[in-house]
Amino acid sequence: MELIKAFWVGGLICVIGQILLDKTKLTSARILVAFVCAGCILGGLGIYEPLKEFAGAGATVPLTGFGNNLAAGVKEEIDAIGWLGIFTGGLKSAAGGICAAVVAAFLAAVFAEPKGK
Amino acid sequence: MDTSQESKKQYEKMVETVSPNSPILKNCLRAFFSGGAICAFGEGLYLYYSTFSFAEKEVSLLVSITLIAISAVLTAFGIYPKLGKHCGAGTIVPITGFANSVASPAIEFKKEGMILGMGAKMFLVAGPVIVYGTLSSVLVGIVYYFLGR
Amino acid sequence: METKRIGKQTVRLREPVVIRAAASTVGPKEAEGPLRKYFDETVEDIFYGETTWEKAESHFVEKNMRLAVQKADLLMEDMDYILCGDLLNQCSGSIFGTRQFKRPFFGLFGACSTMGEAMSLGAMLIDGGFAKYVLAGASSHFCSAEKQFRAPLGLGTQRPPTASWTVTGDGAVVLGKGGYGPVITEITTGKTVDMGITDANNMGAAMAPAAADLILAHFLDTGRSCADYDAIVSGDLGWYGRDLVVELLEKEGCHLDERYTDCGIQIFNQRLQDTHAGGSGCACSAVTFCGYYYKMLMERKIRRMLFLPTGALMSQTSAQQGESIPGIAHGLVIECPPKEEK
Structure with missing residues (x-):
């Protein structure tokens, strides 16, 4: 059941991206930016958290989930340490994902050669 | 050729009628099923990792790391771009797409050196995501600090 | 003064300039296309034995330009000018492809129209009496062009129906006065x-x-x-x-x-x-x-x-x-x- 919920919610979030891609001629980098910002704002407003409760990975795996993570991290950090959390909360919560991406990309670049199409 | 504003507008209309649109319905279906599958796979990982004695935060991070690693491997073997061609946003929007956008310039620009090539260009595509993500989080933080609590 | 100009944009050469030979070398995708049998050389390896896309493009330039001169039964030393260009910044595909030739060189940029530009200027040089033989050509490479103009090749993107596919290869002609040819x-x-x-x-x-x-x-x-x-x-x-x-x-x-x-x-x-x-x-x-x-x-x-x-x-x-x-x-x-x- 969890899997099905994750499937259709995640799928629908991707469909929004696809419509933007086809209708607005935005490049994929712009779409990623839009999704992260949207996720962060929705997270800040407390709208994303219920979706996450409902759909699990369907809401956390799309990049909007990454944005929501930033917002959640900031709130948590502000609650814990006060105003300094405005600066440390976001990146702290994103650190795991970013670091994993850097390590994975580095290893990929060390071992792989560019490939043609 | 008449390049007045008026004829430019006329030409723009002509281009719109001649140029085919993207097959949006087909693309959306593909994005739905591929993106959904990646999310369901992520949920599966979540459920699997939850069976071990990890804290919830650790499980979430493990899921992300697993997806990122898989995406980097598929990028290294040149498989991810082939998926991306068919799946569109279905493989761009999930975190695997983020990992792909970090790994692909790293691989492509290693020929310009490990520092100024791979190192400097790794975030060519994903850099703005981090920049604007961070900025939005600060914005959320400020609002939350003054109004939210 | 006698003029060769006819109209606002057109010139008529006093004596037609002969295309003494033409050579074409293409990559694997072009070799699968409908024109396969017309190309002189088809290369299966998109790297053409090199380590980078840029070097591969230069390799196409060098090999194909030598082939054109050879097909014209001439020597590289006979070429009074080399005119060529490509899509890469500072025409680097052409420069590194022709640097061994040690012949007078004009690097051209006309984006994808470069072949027309090179042949036009080459024909004018010959008709003006400034050269006996001119080697003119143009090259591009799908991967080097994607890398420079669009996105890294490993990025999973979708191409809209109006997008085009950059051809990998080099085309070159030897232009001369007299002799047989178009x-x-x-x-x-x-x-x-x-x-x-x-x-x-x-x-x-x-x-x-x-x-x-x-x-x-x-x-x-x-x-x-x-x-x-x-x-x-x-x-x-x-x-x-x-x-x-x-x-x-x-x-x-x-x-x-x-x-x-x-x-x-x-x-x-x-x-x-x-x-x-x-x-x-x-x-x-x-x-x-x-x-x-x-x-x-x-x-x-x-x-x-x-x-x-x-x-x-x-x-x-x-x-x-x-x-x-x-x-x-x-x-x-x-x-x-x-x-x-x-």
């Missing part, structure tokens, strides 16, 4: 035409007005029409760009029939090879002319053609700053070899 008789040089298209995934639309403008200017200067040509061939407008040219000229009261086609349409099989709008890049017109049309002219199946490579004159910086994409076309009238000289 001849260049007239040259119509295009103007930069900008109709405000900003979509870098629709190059055909950006370049079509320049091509239409050139065809119109050529007909006006020479007093000819479509019926006077066996073929009118633009460079890399693709399927939709070709339709736009036909429509634009129809509005000007000039009818083009099926004799008008485009190298970007011919080089790939749109359906089977998933190349969307068609081929593009400097090599698109260069290899299609050097491979297919050169042979058609030699066999006299085409007696007179208007060859007009087209280019989209944009840079990454101009695109990012929101500039529109100006187009250009360079036209040459090329006729089959005169009969008596055989």
